[in-house]
Amino acid sequence: MVKAGIIGSTGYAGAEIVRLLLQHKDVEIKWYGSRSYIDKKYYEVFQNMFQIVDDKCLDDNMEELANDVDVIFTATPQGLCASLVNEDILNKVKIIDLSADFRIKDVNVYEKWYGIEHKSPQFIDEAVYGLPEINRDKVKNARLIANPGCYPTCSFLSIYPLAKEGLIDMETVIIDAKSGTSGAGRGAKVNNLFCEVNENIKAYGVLTHRHTPEIEEQLTYASGKDARIIFTPHLVPMNRGILVTAYASLTKAVTYDEVKAIYDRYYSNERFVRVLDKDVCPETRWVEGSNYVDVNFKIDERTNRAVMMGAMDNLVKGAAGQAVQNMNIMFGFDEAEGLTGVPMFP
Amino acid sequence: MVKAGIIGSTGYAGAEIVRLLLQHKDVEIKWYGSRSYIDKKYYEVFQNMFQIVDDKCLDDNMEELANDVDVIFTATPQGLCASLVNEDILNKVKIIDLSADFRIKDVNVYEKWYGIEHKSPQFIDEAVYGLPEINRDKVKNARLIANPGCYPTCSFLSIYPLAKEGLIDMETVIIDAKSGTSGAGRGAKVNNLFCEVNENIKAYGVLTHRHTPEIEEQLTYASGKDARIIFTPHLVPMNRGILVTAYASLTKAVTYDEVKAIYDRYYSNERFVRVLDKDVCPETRWVEGSNYVDVNFKIDERTNRAVMMGAMDNLVKGAAGQAVQNMNIMFGFDEAEGLTGVPMFP
């Protein structure tokens, strides 16, 4: 059994890692890290775990943890993982970081958008951007995985085939994204109270959201062009789910069938990307609880644009599920192990 | 007292007209039309009206109604108003049609997008597109008002100042809109059941939604350019509210202050359009139950684009409130009479 430790196990993403690993046949969780709840029973924080998990929450000691486990998940605020990791630790243990610390290759871009100093830039180059559909081979041998952001995962996988094939103008990409509220985390803030979120929809972080450079970087790699996007996230009164509606001008006239063939070529062998049938739009309810990303597109001849759409569960493919998928690749397990749960509806 | 009749008073928009007129000091409702509930007490359909409305529902007889009232609201499916209206009726009574029948000036465009034959195209020219902020003077003397669609109202008012001033390229406009579920009506459909809508967000009518030509027509008038837009509506798990996030390329470099001055110039005298402070994004919760449209914008120097945003209550400014606003103008009342309710939060 692979032994896993989770730093930040009492946030929503951390708790989702717990849920998924409990259903993984080759992994056992040895360390439920949570600075806020040290010495408290984990099930007292999440009563769904009553009679399932009997462990207590432990402090965030990465040094000690590195001796005890084979893989560490850090589901923590930006900056923490970068401040804890070092060569010695990386020699002992695999790290899958769910924060943004190692996602962006240009440390200046990271420091500008995140407004914090990067504490271990020496590992940025080595870190692998953990999007298996793109970087599967690199993930295999990585010591340090930068697990992609939720919005970037859904945005990128929706757009990727057209970007890669050069069929869209990378200076015209607009991504209008909508997320359930678990994406805002479990911190006690007035803005995330039930009565503030319920019966409301709003945009936030307009033009300034920190997932913007992450998406641009990946789209630039994919297209070979300098991608300049507008990314607008919205908060939706639901628990889980991200929906992406993206727009871009086509670089040449294409038919539905041609583009469908392209999406199928990229994704038909991907276990977790489903290219929907013609005219079926992705909806978050159909992927809830699962690691799927559902994608589709429409070609608008009137305006010579493509509309690209994607839906996924922000806590699964957008965080914990993708982390487990990366872990499976790193340890040679079946890539879908622990991730075969059928989406739950309603 | 002005006497009002409502055809389609048991839909959500019709019921909202009832709610607003009950709070209007110069109007009394004489006719609660509802083909589905003939002879049933109105309050048995909407128990909030218990001990407030004692009338029974009546059939949709526009001829008879025209003799009894001063103004008729038709809150009915597309095609009904056009099939009932005639010169004789229009000579007796003002009509405010909440359907799309008289919104689009080109009958071919109407028939193509709506898929039905227009039964009285002879009144299309005369009908006034009832957006008071644009057509206030024409509304005054109109016999027949085409009350704007919910999405078009919010989309247009968000974009109007920049379109009118020629500051955005009308071939690059993308409108990503999100609506509460009351916009889908009160018909019994599986897709609108609680468990289907709750915990979900989806796009629908992508590239084919019938509000597209309505928005394009109005933007074309405003800009003097042939507007070609993409309009994508989404269904949000909440009762009321529409949020619009619109994008367009700028035709020249402008600053925030310059654009703010333009928005203020167009809207500072408008009772129901609020231009928010810098960096405050519109949210539907802040306008619920009221006739306000909250608008704002951001200028993206990185991509040379404008993001234009608007929020309103789809049943009020997007339907019943705007209809009452039009009625107020037509009958010489204070434009805000019956519409002064403070937005209800939470």
Added chain:
Amino acid sequence: MVKAGIIGSTGYAGAEIVRLLLQHKDVEIKWYGSRSYIDKKYYEVFQNMFQIVDDKCLDDNMEELANDVDVIFTATPQGLCASLVNEDILNKVKIIDLSADFRIKDVNVYEKWYGIEHKSPQFIDEAVYGLPEINRDKVKNARLIANPGCYPTCSFLSIYPLAKEGLIDMETVIIDAKSGTSGAGRGAKVNNLFCEVNENIKAYGVLTHRHTPEIEEQLTYASGKDARIIFTPHLVPMNRGILVTAYASLTKAVTYDEVKAIYDRYYSNERFVRVLDKDVCPETRWVEGSNYVDVNFKIDERTNRAVMMGAMDNLVKGAAGQAVQNMNIMFGFDEAEGLTGVPMFP
């Protein structure tokens, strides 16, 4: 114009007082008290008030306030009003206290259930329990109103006629209540986050909720018997509304018609209590935003029990609306002034 001050104007109940008073023709708000947001524009806290309220938030200085206004509303945590009020203030200004400080006549009961020392027990006797349907005459001349709790208002008015008539055994009363989340206040607590409340229902404060002695006291007055109840509140994933389902054994056989006549006798002249038609159950959606309490009952011959039901908006009749109703009585206004808004649905 009567001048009003609100201490605690940035909680949900305080904000609802603002909303209602803005629609009251004889009152103007002179003091938006909010210790948390001193010097901040009120509309920056509640953007629905943009272009409606331009005042800044002020500190909670009751002494100064007493010189400036005619009536003070305290929508604050337990203990604050009792710690601020004094004879000098009461001689200058009417006080309507929305906290529990003066609701319970036995100070020992108050201190036991609330776990705090009462700072001005000398005013408890004088304070009038502000349930107009019961104490209208006393309210008229009161200096200090103890505005009833939300659960007690709905519970009591649902049960009152049968309790008063001696038709139910006061030792068998069970009140199972369900409340929207605005009742939990606007404090930033993990338990009230959207993702914690949404898709969940729970009981809380079982056997220990502090509204228990308040309900018991009022039921004891009404029935002349020592009422011993079980009161169980539940948290429902919605913003507004309280539903009460209460049960008690009948003291003698009665028919529906007999009991209906009793309810009608008590409530047919009450503007804000609606006794529903036979077999129509109260629902919170039908009273939202209004000052109504909808009540009804069923007689179970199988078990010789009555089921008594009530629905109201916890922020209106359960807090701010009732406070305004009390103010109207105290100042000789029409009791419904500012409270005539039709319930908003959906």
Added chain:
Amino acid sequence: MVKAGIIGSTGYAGAEIVRLLLQHKDVEIKWYGSRSYIDKKYYEVFQNMFQIVDDKCLDDNMEELANDVDVIFTATPQGLCASLVNEDILNKVKIIDLSADFRIKDVNVYEKWYGIEHKSPQFIDEAVYGLPEINRDKVKNARLIANPGCYPTCSFLSIYPLAKEGLIDMETVIIDAKSGTSGAGRGAKVNNLFCEVNENIKAYGVLTHRHTPEIEEQLTYASGKDARIIFTPHLVPMNRGILVTAYASLTKAVTYDEVKAIYDRYYSNERFVRVLDKDVCPETRWVEGSNYVDVNFKIDERTNRAVMMGAMDNLVKGAAGQAVQNMNIMFGFDEAEGLTGVPMFP
């Protein structure tokens, strides 16, 4: 592999059977019955099943089905299973009926409460009430399982230990239950539209709900006394979950510890019943998607009553999960096979 057929596979309960069986290692689904969607791909009805289920929906032919499969689940309206089943079928195949047809032993009671004639009363005696915690041994060899109702399962398991031990007066039991909306089924009815359910709570079927006699019958067996209950269901704006709050007078003074010992005695070996820690109230969020029932109780010395509480997922332990649990017992599988999913939160 055991072969399963589902009649009514496109309702919410039927779809949940599909979800659970797809995760069951020893079962394959051979027949997706759905009269409404014959010949339509199952995944076109439930897009979550895209690329998971490729079968088409088939008609409800129980005769043919009996030849093809080993077990039939009927997730259909009352009366259908009773009208289809016969001796020949029962000799060929196990039937697990999720409707009420075989739950109530007295056919007169069934016909009175359900208002329909029972078409095969000859199988009522043989049918086993499929509550494994009570009837595990009988389930083993049954040909026909009457899968319990959702409310009865949660109500009964919450009350059972005290009823069985004679510690509560069976004439004083009051069950106040709250259910998510999936319990109302997937039929297109105005009352179940999003805007009708959202932001609302209501009681329904007060004194007349058809689960009343089912609960009474089981409580009568358990207690040996003639149980006469009041059962009041409420509709909650959430998808899944049932919460039961039950009340009864104690027959003698008992302490928390004594009662806790009793609950533990009955349930400590039960895989799917969790007796919570002292003062922890069951909440539906903690069991979502799982087969757990969480129960707890409080003893009120003030009123000499017990409050008994339970929470479960109405579609799992309240329907499909319990059906699979029964199937596991009937076929000799591990009772938890396919039911080990960890509750999903949020």
